[in-house]
Structure formats: C-alpha cells, structure tokens
Amino acid sequence: MKKKLFVWDFHGTLERGNVYAVQELVNKTILKVGHGNSISLEDTVKLYGLSWIDYFKYVHPGGSLDVWQKMKDITKEIQEKEKTVEKYMEPMYFADAVLGAIQGKGYSNIVLSNSELRWIKYFVELVGLAEYFDDYIAIDAHDRSREESELKQAKATALKRYIGQHAFDQVVKIGDRESDIEAGKSVGATTYFFRNEFNAGKQITVQPDYEISDLREVLKEL
Numbered sequence: 001m002k003k004k005l006f007v008w009d010f011h012g013t014l015e016r017g018n019v020y021a022v023q024e025l026v027n028k029t030i031l032k033v034g035h036g037n038s039i040s041l042e043d044t045v046k047l048y049g050l051s052w053i054d055y056f057k058y059v060h061p062g063g064s065l066d067v068w069q070k071m072k073d074i075t076k077e078i079q080e081k082e083k084t085v086e087k088y089m090e091p092m093y094f095a096d097a098v099l100g101a102i103q104g105k106g107y108s109n110i111v112l113s114n115s116e117l118r119w120i121k122y123f124v125e126l127v128g129l130a131e132y133f134d135d136y137i138a139i140d141a142h143d144r145s146r147e148e149s150e151l152k153q154a155k156a157t158a159l160k161r162y163i164g165q166h167a168f169d170q171v172v173k174i175g176d177r178e179s180d181i182e183a184g185k186s187v188g189a190t191t192y193f194f195r196n197e198f199n200a201g202k203q204i205t206v207q208p209d210y211e212i213s214d215l216r217e218v219l220k221e222l
Helices: 018-033 041-047 052-059 065-082 084-088 095-104 117-126 154-164 178-186 215-221
Strands: 004-008 108-113 135-138 170-175 190-194 210-212
Touching (some): 052 065, 065 084, 084 117, 095 108, 210 215
Parallel strands (some): 170 190
C-alpha cells in the first residue's frame, strides 16, 4: 500500500472562530497597557496567521520590539485567566469526517503550524481532533515579526526537514495561506488552498493544484 502523508495547517483550515478570539485578546491587551489603537475584525483578518508581534506593531506602531513582546506576554496572561480562545474556537466543518477517513485508509495526518508545540497540541485537543494526528511540526515564531524573510520560509524549511526523515509515496498539503502552498510545493506535494469565510476573495500569487471551500474535496486523494 502506498504511504500517503496529509499535512494540515490548523488555524483557519481545521478550526474556525479563533480570529474572533485574537481580536478580543488584542483589544483587551490595549486597554490593559493603556496605549495602542483598537483593532477591527477586518484588520484582524488581514493580519491573521502572523505573529502577536505583528499585531502589536500594527496597533502600536510607535512602540519597540521590547514593548510589543511585553504586550504579547500580557495577552498570554489574559488568555490563561479568561480562556478567550476556548469561547470561540470550534472544528472546521467536516474536519473530523475527513481526517477520520484518511486515518481509516491507513494514511498519516500531521499538523504544520507556526504555533508553539504545546499550544498547537492543546488547540487540536480543544476542537476534538487529536486522535487523528500522528505527528506535529511546530514553528514557534511569536517573538518576532513573521514578515521577515527567513520566517516566510519557515514552513517550507520545516516540512523539507520532516520529509527528509520519513519515506512517503505522496504528500498532500492543505492550508489557507500562500505559505502553506509554498511549503507543499517545496516537497513536491499536491497542494490544496482552502478558502474559508475570511479569505474567500483573497488574491494569491502562488498557484495551488486545487482551490477548495469544503474539506471533503480532499477525499479525492484517497
């Protein structure tokens, strides 16, 4: 039997609702520190997938890296106390059915995320999908701006390293950002760009093999 690997982005692909948590956390942090401009849902969506540093650089452009990192730490404190993410985050429609079907065929699912390992594992458990995953690739990039060139390539670099340590006949990469498609292409994967409610009209410069708005379309790979 062929060995197939399905590499999943998490935020915006396997979960929905977290963007509202991010908006609330940024605005509560601003209120607590007493400086910065509140962020709209539209702007939260534009920055979604970047780091906390990018958010605080956007709402408080007069600050410094040290100030933005302190704001990030306050955000973590608010999250741990108020459990904001838990109020909003839910599994994406059909995520469990699709992941279960892949697992049922004997293929592997992994998550590739810019989040810290302990957090991405927690988020996957939070939405009830942990049983479907064999492994995680976590890139903790929240202490710096993800707009920096080396961080733009982080997903591709991490995935290349992972693939180099394992033998698969086919790799399928699914995600809602261009960096997901770039990472997939770097290892010769079949790529799926997932259009959710927030990126439905986004223009992309990297051409995926498929554009989908329903995760069940990935099942054509089984």
